[in-house]
Amino acid sequence: MEPSPGTPAQPDVKPVISPASKSTDDPASAPEVQPPAAILNNLKGPEREVYERIFAAGNKGMSSQDLRYALKLTAPTLNKLTRALVQRGILKEVTEVRPRGKKVFMDFSMEPSPEITGGTWYHNGQLDTDTVAAVRRRCLDQIDRLGAATPDMVHNVVEREDPSAGYAIDHVSTMAQ
Numbered sequence: 001m002e003p004s005p006g007t008p009a010q011p012d013v014k015p016v017i018s019p020a021s022k023s024t025d026d027p028a029s030a031p032e033v034q035p036p037a038a039i040l041n042n043l044k045g046p047e048r049e050v051y052e053r054i055f056a057a058g059n060k061g062m063s064s065q066d067l068r069y070a071l072k073l074t075a076p077t078l079n080k081l082t083r084a085l086v087q088r089g090i091l092k093e094v095t096e097v098r099p100r101g102k103k104v105f106m107d108f109s110m111e112p113s114p115e116i117t118g119g120t121w122y123h124n125g126q127l128d129t130d131t132v133a134a135v136r137r138r139c140l141d142q143i144d145r146l147g148a149a150t151p152d153m154v155h156n157v158v159e160r161e162d163p164s165a166g167y168a169i170d171h172v173s174t175m176a177q
Helices: 037-041 045-060 064-071 075-087 129-146 151-161 169-176
Strands: 091-095 103-107
Touching (some): 045 075, 045 103, 064 103, 129 151
Antiparallel strands (some): 091 103
């Protein structure tokens, strides 16, 4: 587009999008959640640093080893700090499904992510073979009843029969294999 006579040419500049003008639909643009002030006010020095790091890790938690390297603490010092925070009900220790038995710390009020707990198929860190067998049977029954069925068709029927189960389509696809 040519500028009209008498008007200066506009430079080719792209607008800069500031963080405040990002879309709110984007989870990455969500405001950063801060640790509760009531907890931070009661923590001093290294305990506060440990808690802030763990809180920042969110529902994925943070292992002792990662904390040790990040904060440059010795294992006995870190164990003392995390044990004190767990006893005070500020942190909780959660056992990861993969790698098996690895423990991570997270804020007591957070729910661990399905990646940590194993999701629908695990209970208390152990594969729930009874649930897996029951869902697999239900999926295979639906395939037999429907004939050739897509995972989406089987998922719809399973959801209709047991809406409280909350199985995702990929769960049903895995069971049908």
